[in-house]
Amino acid sequence: MTAHTDPPNDPSPQDDDEHLPCGRLLSRVWDAWEQQADDPHLRSCPHCRQAVHGLDQLGSAVLGLREEEAADAPATDAAVLTRRVMDVVRLELRPGRPLPLGEPGEDLWITEAVAARALRAAAETVGGVRAGSCRIVGPLGGGPAGDRAAGAVEIVLDVHTPADAFLPHLADRVRDRVRDTADRELGMAVAAVDIRITDRVDPPGGGKEGRTP
């Protein structure tokens, strides 16, 4: 395995993340709230509580707007919309670095966090697969001008697979889904997709369906 570095996780100056007066990053506070982390600080700190309350208000407002616009829509639609809005908020706070779209030199970009999310979702369309860390390395560079491979990235994706899966076949399917999504949904040139199987798990109830992206 080639030595790769993780995508940047620390907010860069152009990010919208901010430190609350208590010293905690807003994005971390929101993450902890969404994951229902058992953190005494979050319960006692007025700044963190206010930040969480703000996010909660946004969620309620989105739900309300959705209900106003389509009162007869199924409740699941509102939940999906709310989740997507929260995803956007989270990705704005921690966008990662820009990755090239299209041909080299087009000056078109997509932020790393957005691309990684789409690629993880693609992997999880394969039955029983759960995606973990998705690192995007590159672009690789070094090619002649106009060579699309010169602007291509390398994707390293960790996945959990069903315990009874035939791994080479499953890895190929995941790789194909990831490549297909990178090309057809994003338009990002990909030089290689490394699939790392980090665990094999028994699917609950024997379910074989992948998640909906």
Place this chain on the structure above:
Amino acid sequence: MTSDGPHVPHPARASSRIAPAAQAPAPAQASHASLVEAVARAVEDVPGVAFLKPGLAARLRSALSRPDPGTGRAPTSGVRLATGADGTGPWRVDVQVVALRRARSVDVARAVRATVERHLAARFPERPAPRVTVTVTGLV
């Protein structure tokens, strides 16, 4: 191997060269802001564009902590626009958008670029072609 940067420096990494609309020189501030606003509205009409950055996080924080009554318009700092010091060089435009998931991101970005180029060419036919950078910062 380290994470190499893109071949062409991304504008966010050289943001000192591009002044946001709010930081434009005072004498030209009104016209500059008007141009940014016009470009922003054109971009928002591009098929596949959901909205401009700044998006929800900034709106949430401003709504909760810094209410700004009387300004019903959406913020336009998702569009940055600059030109040479003498005001005659090519426009340098940086656009950040949240795109619709059902659209192909690169196609949306290309459409945004083409829209900005057409808009500026129509308003400033004497200027050289602008350099337009588009970044997709979210998918919904």
